[in-house]
Each structure stands twice: as C-alpha cells, then as structure tokens.
Amino acid sequence: MIIDINFVGLIIASIMASAVPLILASCGELITERSGVLNLGVEGMMIIGAISGFALMTVTGSLIVAVFGAMLAGVLISTIFAFLTQTLITNHVATGLALTIFGIGISAMIGKNFVGIPGKEFPVLFESLKDTIPLISPILFGHSIVFYFAFALPFITSYFLKKTKIGLIVRAVGDSPESASNQGINVRLVRYACILYGGAMSGLAGAYLSMIYTPQWIENMTGGRGWIALALVVFSTWNPIKILIGAMIFGGLTIIQFHMQAIGVRIPVQFLTALPYIVTIIVLVVISRDSRKIRLSTPSSLGKSFHKDN
C-alpha cells in the first residue's frame, strides 16, 4: 500500500484546523478559571461570537470588523456573567448555564435573517509555499491568521501566567483571593478582566467557525464545542501547553471519523461521534483519581464567590 505523504500532511492540517476553536476557547476559559471563576457559558459565548462575526461580515463586508466585532460580542455577553457573579455574587454554575441557554436563543434570533447566505472567503497566509516541501508544507502554510494565532496562544498563555507580573496576580487571585486582597489587589477587578478575556476568546472561536471553518450561519452551529473546550481545561490540569495536546486529540477524533467512513470502516457513525465525549470522561476519571495531583493543579478558589465584606 502506498500512502501519499501529502495526503497525510493534509489530514494533519485538517485536524489542526478543527482544533483551532477548541484551543481558542479553552485558553480563554483557562485564564478565567485560573482567576478562580468557573464560567460554564463558553458554548453560549461561542455561538454569540459565531453569529456576530458572520452578521458583521455580511453587513459591513469587512473581515477585520467582523473578527473584532465577534470578540467584542463575546466580551459584552460575558459582562452579564461577570456582573452577576462578581458584583451580585451569584452562583457560578447556574449563571454559566443561563448564559449558555440565553446565548443559543439570542444567536438564533439575531441569525434569523442570515440563514442560507454564503460566507466570504477568508484570506490565507503563505499560500505560495504550500507545495514546496512534502508533508510539512500543507501543515505549516496556507492557513488563516486566526489559525496561526491559535497555535501560538497556548505558549503565550503559558508565558503570561508563569513569567509576567499580571499573570502572577491572576494566579494569586485564583489560589487565594483573601491573601491577594490583603496585598492590596482588587480581586473583583482582576476577575472581571479574566472573565471578559475569556469572553473575547470564545467569541473569536465562534467567529472562526462561522467565518473560516464552515463559512456560513447555522442555528446551534457550535454543536457542543464549548462544552468540549471546558472539558479540555480540566483535561489539561490548567496547563495551557496540554490544551494544545488535548485539542489535537479531539480534533483528530473528529477528522478520523470522516475518513473512516470514507474508506468504509464498519463502525456506526454515532459511535465515532460519541468517542470524543467518552474519551473526555475517561480522561477526567484518570486525572481526577489522584486527588493530590488535582488539588495541586486546580485553582483553589475555583467556582467560589469572593466578597470582601464577608
């Protein structure tokens, strides 16, 4: 059997492409969670980003406006979550769920007039280099700027958390809000910022889906990716580099199922579609079993409200 080496390259590239929205949303949520806030609204923020990006692109014709608009939409919708959980001290889990339900509803409302409209072509970089080196070129070249940004993001996030002062502050707020507050850090402000940043990244992930990955608007088009992104953060034990690995595994499972169907492997398609969810559960079990390990890596105040007057 001869395996076309370029074909392998293309498969790897398509796996990476399907990993992009997961990486973006997970890295955003990771920062939010590192500050001690659990936002279950990723799916909702993502779908809002998807419709905002697509609608702005159709209306204004500008891709730049659309991409930044989608991020802004993610920020706006996450402001609701931030206001409720930080200012009004509501329960994180319930508020996040409300955000997801609300986001799916409102995106369908806005998207009513955008169903069936074809998307625009998104420019790719290094197109001319695509055929130069077998195997490597299709992986490295000919992708959108969002693609490259997504694969740089885990490293940027890791550097930010470990080496910068603001990163240290974020971790301090997540691990011990009381001590951080005693040091004069405005815990609420830091958490607001981290929530809004998570919103921006989820918005960008949504825009990638509706503008680049499958350039069109479909109701509920995020299809559970927001929840996978949340699972990935746990999978990574709050380590951005491991998000990259996890996202590739999940992207891989999605892509492989298409190819297995194409070559006629006799496994029910539903089983393959279910695999990423089952794998997430297994991974969760494996990493959580060691309670010491998970306690060391989980932000200590995750999901707990902090109120200065308490």
Next chain:
Amino acid sequence: MIKIVKRDQPSKAIFFFTPVLAIFLTLVAGGLIFFILGFKPFEALKFFFIIPIADKYGFSELLLKATPLCLIAIGLSFCFKSNNWNIGAEGQLTFGAIVSGGVALLFYEQEGFYILPIVILAGAIGGMLYASIPAILKTYFNTNEILVSLMLVYVSKLILDYLVVGPWSNPEGFNFPETRQFSDSAKLPLLFEGLRIHAGIFLALAAVVISWFVFYKTYLGFQMKVSGFSLKTAKYAGYKGKKMIILVFLISGACAGLAGVGEITGPIGQLHREISPDYGFTAIIVAFLGRLHPVGIIFASLVVAITYLGAETAQIFMQIPKYTGQVFQGMILFFLLASDYLLFFKIKFIGSKK
C-alpha cells in the same frame, strides 16, 4: 443617597418574592427585545404568554409540557439541595426513554394490563443507571460530576440515534428514523377525549408529594440540607456522604427517566430522534425558579412551560425563531439569580439631611 447594607439573616419573605420579581423583569426585558426587533411589544408578549393558553386545548398543552419539567426538576432538587451538580438530566431522560422504549417494543404485538407498569419501571431504572455513572465516578474517582453528566447527554442522544436508525428502526417504516408504534397497552391513558394531556401528570404529582415528605419529614432530607450548607459539617456529623451522593443521583435519574417514559408512551407513542426539546436542561431553571421547593417547582414548571408554547405560537404567527423560548428561559434565570442579591443585602434610601 443609596446605601447597600448586609442583612443579618437572609430574608424569608424575599426568598419567595424574588421569583415573582424575576418573572416580571423577564417580561419587561422580553418586551424590550421584541421592540428592538421591530414588533409591537405588548402584542408580541400576548402571542407569547396569553394566546397559547387561552383555550382548553392550550391549557392541556401547558400541562403536557409542564409535566416532564416538574418531574425532572423535583429530581434535580434532591441533587442541588445537597450540593451535587447533576446537569445531565437530559441524558438520563433519553436513556430512560431508550430502556423503556426497548421494553415497549418487546411487547409491540401484545396487549395486557401488566405491560405499562413494566415499561414505566424500565424507564425509571434506565434513568437511574445512567445517573449512577456520574455519581459513582464522583464518589469513587473524585471526578467532576458537572462535566461527566453533561458529556453523557451527547452520548445518550447518539445511542438513541443509532438505535432508531439501525437495529430498532421500524421494518415497515420506509427507513424513517423511528421505531414501530407501541401497542396501546404500553401507552399512558389520555385523561380527556381530544386533548393530549395524559396520566403521566400523576407521576409528576406523586413525585411532588413524595419529595415534600422526604425533604421535610425524614432524616435523609435533613442530611441533604446539612450537606448542602456545608460538606464539612456533614462529615463532622458522621453522615455517609458517598451513599447520599449516589442516592440523590439515583432519585434524580429515576425522575428524569420517568419524564422520558411519559414523553414516549404519552404524546409520542414510539421512539424517534427528537423525544425531548431539552426538557432536561430547562428543568434546571425550573428547579431554581421553584426555589428547590416541591410546591414552588409546580408553579415554576407551569411558568417555564409557557415559554415553550409561546415560542411555538410566536414562530407561527410572527415568524420568530422557536429558540426565542430559550432567550426567555435564560433571562428568567439571570434575573432570578440577580434578584437573590436582595436576599442578603438591603438597599437603603437615605434622605439627604439638611
């Protein structure tokens, strides 16, 4: 001048008042959204909340939708009261429907009084089995129940999809993704001629009564309450935490499974892909809106059921997508959580002294 003061104790009156406030604020915000979209707000709200339940048929539809919501929310209140975040009721509903549907299909040519009880029992067991997965993983492997129960929702829907397309699809069904119709003995009896409301409502009412009894009259209810306030206290008091976690998940799963049975043996009468319009997720809102109190949940399930009917009416008469119902559901929860602030804090208006 406005000053915010912390209350010494959460206010009991406000505890039951805020759900009403939340519903009112949702209506105001909903009207505003309709106005922005270019509809007349009052007319739109009328289409959404009044016209769907204006006649006998509409009222029966309201009860039909409220039944699964109430049943699931009652089950969830066991989990939420004791600090267990089961958000996968939709999956437990689906799996309960699969198991009971499978049993009903075994009897598809038979009639007999014994069939329906077996089918109902199978659904409850199916829901319990499915809920036991996050429960066991939480207790013995320390795994986050939120993510596990949620991932299992997708898995259950795919299992259902596989079954109705593949091995269980109706052999005379021209390849439609659906099973055979169940025999009449496997269907819940209708309560009134010409209306779709069925005997499943009694299951919901029974759940309400039983849960009230358990919450307020048994030791288990007390243990749940203590664990909900503080896990440390519960441990100190020597409660068997693991046992209780598994128990509340099983109760919750059974309720969701029964809701699934109610749907497939009631209005649907067979298995197909779309057996639930996300009742399992919406019931989470119902549980909160009802303040995890059995009676509160009855009212909350009626209120939230209207958003389903309203979304359908609005889609037909105003060409608004049916997802609008979710906008209202999300908003109710937002406003409810927000107004809970009043439970713990007082807003004082201090007149400026001259």
